[in-house]
């Protein structure tokens with residue numbers, strides 16, 4: 047693929063993916079974000095930064111993660127061969143550690159003493175607290191009060207790792223409010239902190255930077271499937287909240303036009319209810335958290351209250367590159383309900399002995415629909431973005447109802 051074609055999928059120097067992205071910021075935050083962008087540009091091109099990151103990814107995180115042929119699930123579904131990219135096996139149990147190590151190393155290079163971030167399911171918070179402990183930074187995590195309750199084990203983990211966890215009681219008490227709250231604190235002293243955003247969202251450079259850090263997932267998966275099957279897959283499937291695990295898997299395959307790219311978002315209690323977070327499916331173009339992207343807006347023109355059984359994906363915005371890929375027709379976006387995700391959670395656990403995160407269960411739920419429609423010589427790779435230990439109490443309770 048030529049540079050011109052590749053650039054169709056990438057952001058320009060101002061961080062715009064077509065009409066999406068950018069840095070939609072109050073004037074006093076323009077300079078601090080431009081500093082982050084400049085520092086990342088230098089780090090990205092510095093072999094010593096890349097070597098340190100690669101070394102941590104292999105020696106600390108345990109990369110490469112496995113690409114596992116789920117033979118039992120494949121037999122159960124009948125149809126395409128299903129492979130799982132096992133990000134759940136990473137240290138801390140999810141893909142988030144891939145970008146938090148990059149963010150922590152960047153913070154250190156920039157002379158920051160603290161990192162601050164939001165978290166939904168707590169996986170980004172745990173991963174950032176871990177990276178901060180390793181690299182020697184203070185860490186502050188804002189988390190919606192509902193999620194603090196629902197994802198209690200992750201709150202304990204963050205505190206044990208030395209992070210300050212701030213429960214956010216306002217509005218829907220969920221991920222969006224956690225971002226708002228962390229952003230406010232950051233805006234008060236941008237010199238002190240790096241705002242270590244937890245997904246491919248926010249102002250430039252975060253959508254591109256977090257994607258770059260996560261792109262190791264797709265690079266490995268591409269090499270692993272060529273090794274195992276001697277050819278590329280027919281489809282990639284990943285859940286989309288902000289969209290970091292999905293962009294991580296998709297990035298290395300964007301130029302392979304024969305590979306279908308499918309993002310799965312939460313339909314919650316149904317697309318016709320007001321309890322979902324299907325931003326790509328039902329959103330409109332708007333601004334949220336420093337970026338122009340697709341947003342679920344309420345009647346008042348503000349981001350709508352959203353719902354998903356999976357705390358990490360109940361977000362009314364989405365990474366701008368996803369909106370761009372959809373507009374270019376390079377990626378498709380579908381949704382599955384809470385119920386379908388819960389069923390997939392149990393199906394994968396019983397057939398393969400792998401307990402997936404409720405977020406990742408959304409990807410599996412779509413594979414359940416897709417695989418039987420494809421021939422037995424087709425190949426699907428699903429990103430198993432995290433493990434479900436954090437969700438077992440909640441699921442057990444829910445199944446008792």
Ligand SMILES: Cc1ncc(COP(=O)(O)O)c(C=O)c1O
Nearest residue numbers: 169245287288289290291358432
């Ligand atoms: C396991 C897991 N998968 C997916 C997500 C969603 O994030 P993203 O869409 O950025 O991958 C989360 C967020 O907390 C998560 O914990």
